[in-house]
Amino acid sequence: MKNIVLASTSTLYGEAYLAYLAPVIRELFGNKPEVIFIPYARPGGISHDDYTARVSTAFADFGVPVRGLHTFPDPQQALREGHAFFTGGGNTFLLVKQLHELHLMDVLKQEVEKGKPYLGTSAGSNIGGINMQTTNDMPIVYPSSFRTMGLVPFNLNPHYLDPIPSLPHMGETRETRIFEFHTQQNTPVIGLREGSWIRVKGDVITLEGTQPARIFEQGKMPYELEAGTVMTTISQVHL
Amino acid sequence: MKNIVLASTSTLYGEAYLAYLAPVIRELFGNKPEVIFIPYARPGGISHDDYTARVSTAFADFGVPVRGLHTFPDPQQALREGHAFFTGGGNTFLLVKQLHELHLMDVLKQEVEKGKPYLGTSAGSNIGGINMQTTNDMPIVYPSSFRTMGLVPFNLNPHYLDPIPSLPHMGETRETRIFEFHTQQNTPVIGLREGSWIRVKGDVITLEGTQPARIFEQGKMPYELEAGTVMTTISQVHL
Numbered sequence: 001m002k003n004i005v006l007a008s009t010s011t012l013y014g015e016a017y018l019a020y021l022a023p024v025i026r027e028l029f030g031n032k033p034e035v036i037f038i039p040y041a042r043p044g045g046i047s048h049d050d051y052t053a054r055v056s057t058a059f060a061d062f063g064v065p066v067r068g069l070h071t072f073p074d075p076q077q078a079l080r081e082g083h084a085f086f087t088g089g090g091n092t093f094l095l096v097k098q099l100h101e102l103h104l105m106d107v108l109k110q111e112v113e114k115g116k117p118y119l120g121t122s123a124g125s126n127i128g129g130i131n132m133q134t135t136n137d138m139p140i141v142y143p144s145s146f147r148t149m150g151l152v153p154f155n156l157n158p159h160y161l162d163p164i165p166s167l168p169h170m171g172e173t174r175e176t177r178i179f180e181f182h183t184q185q186n187t188p189v190i191g192l193r194e195g196s197w198i199r200v201k202g203d204v205i206t207l208e209g210t211q212p213a214r215i216f217e218q219g220k221m222p223y224e225l226e227a228g229t230v231m232t233t234i235s236q237v238h239l
Numbered sequence: 240m241k242n243i244v245l246a247s248t249s250t251l252y253g254e255a256y257l258a259y260l261a262p263v264i265r266e267l268f269g270n271k272p273e274v275i276f277i278p279y280a281r282p283g284g285i286s287h288d289d290y291t292a293r294v295s296t297a298f299a300d301f302g303v304p305v306r307g308l309h310t311f312p313d314p315q316q317a318l319r320e321g322h323a324f325f326t327g328g329g330n331t332f333l334l335v336k337q338l339h340e341l342h343l344m345d346v347l348k349q350e351v352e353k354g355k356p357y358l359g360t361s362a363g364s365n366i367g368g369i370n371m372q373t374t375n376d377m378p379i380v381y382p383s384s385f386r387t388m389g390l391v392p393f394n395l396n397p398h399y400l401d402p403i404p405s406l407p408h409m410g411e412t413r414e415t416r417i418f419e420f421h422t423q424q425n426t427p428v429i430g431l432r433e434g435s436w437i438r439v440k441g442d443v444i445t446l447e448g449t450q451p452a453r454i455f456e457q458g459k460m461p462y463e464l465e466a467g468t469v470m471t472t473i474s475q476v477h478l
Contacts, residue, residue, distance in 0.1 A: 044415055045422035091419050093378075133379055137411075139332075139372050140420040142385050146378060176283055177377040180330050183284035184379045 004200035006125035008192040040098040041090025041123040089122025092135040097143035109149040129155040160191030245364035246436035279337040280329025280362040328361025331374040336382035368394040399430030
């Protein structure tokens with residue numbers, strides 16, 4: 001049974017790293033002997049070791065040991081033998097390039113679909129969608145493909161931001177960017193505001209957390225989805 | 240002699256399309272029989288025809304006829320025989336994919352380096368840099384390469400936005416994103432604020448317009464460059 005959390009962000013404004021996700025982390029990982037951390041997104045260019053140390057410190061509160069995937073001699077085997085996975089945020093292009101280069105994207109997908117718990121935040125949530133083509137990140141490296149795991153039947157836009165009417169700036173809003181995405185493909189997009197996450201238990205997908213999400217479907221007006229709503233398929237929710 | 244303008248944006252807040260660039264457009268294109276417009280970036284998914292019509296209307300004030308590159312049976316030949324070029328904003332991934340697919344990137348570069356006037360705004364300015372890897376746009380399509388024309392020895396970040404201290408949002412700032420870019424390559428990046436443009440006349444590159452630019456070089460603190468400064472090479476400016 002799938003057991004997945006895809007969160008908009010790791011950190012709420014003014015709070016400690018992962019603090020608001022503590023109940024989720026306990027539920028997902030509380031009884032696991034070890035969590036494998038996937039550090040490839042490297043926020044701010046942090047090293048794999050330093051990023052893993054940061055996560056280990058945060059997870060110490062939960063009594064769950066963490067090991068960085070980069071420390072295993074055979075990362076494919078590490079995923080196959082691992083018990084639970086957490087992919088942190090950073091740059092989605094960097095994360096996806098590395099996962100494809102090391103042939104880990106499909107292995108991770110298989111293991112998570114078997115029921116091993118998975119937590120993603122930000123870039124780590126993007127890779128739970130169909131593809132990474134609704135990321136906010138800069139294309140600082142060129143991945144061999146934009147395809148991601150497709151653990152859910154839609155894409156995510158983490159850190160979703162509503163247009164700021166007072167901002168005298170002519171660049172595209174997030175909503176415009178997602179509309180442009182829908183001129184190219186029909187994958188639904190969940191604009192996931194900070195404080196919210198997607199919870200997958202088996203076939204049931206729920207929006208959780210404190211914020212409504214903004215749902216973008218090709219050819220429809222975007223609409224709000226309240227936290228707590230079951231969203232097994234987006235179009236069912238919409239009807 | 241190179242004769243190029245790379246502008247942060249097409250439109251200033253509260254103004255008409257291209258209005259603030261009127262003197263620049265007159266200088267670049269005033270004596271040309273026709274300007275070829277490259278509409279491939281399709282802002283908001285607008286069609287090539289509609290986008291070209293919008294530009295034609297704006298250019299009517301200058302008495303310069305405009306023709307869309309998409310209307311030529313052989314766009315490579317059109318660039319070779321054309322007199323002057325304008326590439327409008329929109330989605331940089333879409334623009335770059337199309338230019339590579341149609342084998343136009345190198346032809347356009349050659350013609351502009353011969354001295355044919357070129358104006359870019361936003362995505363159209365991004366392609367004047369070394370590569371498109373400091374765009375703000377969403378990767379809504381997968382280009383065959385991120386390489387662009389390299390008309391200037393740096394990359395641009397159009398619509399450059401300073402961090403907004405009051406925004407309780409944990410996503411990366413523009414500055415953090417560019418810092419992450421510099422963990423991967425050493426191409427300097429010009430954070431070009433709306434209202435400013437890069438002017439290239441032969442070997443002389445100048446920052447023009449109303450705003451200072453923010454300059455990012457690998458391994459250095461970002462710094463401000465005043466409008467009017469000659470920036471033949473960024474590192475000369477810095478010394």
